[in-house]
Amino acid sequence: MSGLQGKVAVITGGSSGIGLATAQRFVREGAFVYIFGRRKSELDQTAALIGQRVAAVQGDVQCIRDLDRLYARIREEKGGIDVLVANSGFIDPQLLVDTTEENFEKTFGTNVRGLLFTVQKALPLISDGGAIVLISSIAAFKGIPKYTSYSATKAAVRSFVRTWTAELKDRGIRVNAISPGAIDTPIIDAQSATKEGADAIRASFKAATPLSRVGRPEEIAAAALFLASDESSYVAGADLVVDGGLSAL
Incomplete structure (x- = not known):
């Protein structure tokens, strides 16, 4: 039996890159996947590419109304969620001396605020024993020039994993992160x-x-599959580094 047979999954930022590869892999493993993103044309192309057990919903993780609309549709159509992959992200590298308010606010708005409310709004639908996978980055713990705001957002994501593991333990919901290197x-x-x-x-x-x-997006998708499936049933609060050894040196 496939690893996600009969499961319902949500992937934000699901129309390109890591999100697209993860959606494709989850569908192959038997899941029905909702992909969520800002660009309708890309979402439609992705849904057509996957071809089965997929639904595309346009919206922005920074907009609470869009998240409410996504989850209302899922509640009506499927009743609940087994796996949530919070993948939407934004990066526009700027040195500290050049960092603008607009850059800071958009980076934190997407990567921190948007991610937090993506998870919070999903909680009533997530099954007890479900899985939440947050896409972080090795930038959370490496000093990379021009990544001032981006790295700080990913450090926040790592903190979310710890806190939410403690908060959701009574429901058996496993919260983990993946920290990719250069993909x-x-x-x-x-x-x-x-x-x-x-x-x-x-x-x-x-x-x-x-x-x-x-790295290839498919390699991160494989890590997401592991954390989403019962193969990782005793993994919680973890940060799975998938970076070709970049952060080890």
Whole structure:
């Protein structure tokens, strides 16, 4: 039997990168997946690509009304949620001396506020014994220039995992994080105004990673599957690092 057979999963930021790969993997493992994101055209393309046991819902994790609408639909259609993957994220690297209020507010608004309310609003629907997977980053515990705001948000995510594990233990809900290293997704492209700049970022991460490459979204999806399934039934409050050894050096 597949690892998520008959389960209902929600993946925010589900139309590209890690979210897309995770949605595809979960569906192959038997789940019905709701993907949530801001861009309708990408969501529709993703739903068409997956083709079965998937529903696309447009919305922004920063908007409480959008989250309420997502969960109201799930309540009506499925009655509950077994797995939540909070994957939506934003990054626009800026040095401390250049950090703007707008950059700070959008980074924290998406990565911290949006994630918190994504989980909070889902709690009435999450089954006892369910799984919550938060996508963090090795930036939470490494000093990376220009990542002032982004790294701080991911440190907050790591803190959420500890606190929510304590708060939700009586319901048997397991809360864990995945901390990816450099993964070849559109987030890398978003960190540069040019293709050449993005390729230079990839090259620098490749050179710094012991496995001598950047990761693939499918490799993070495999980690998410582990944490979402009964294979990780005794794993709670953990931060699973998937980074090719980058943070070990």
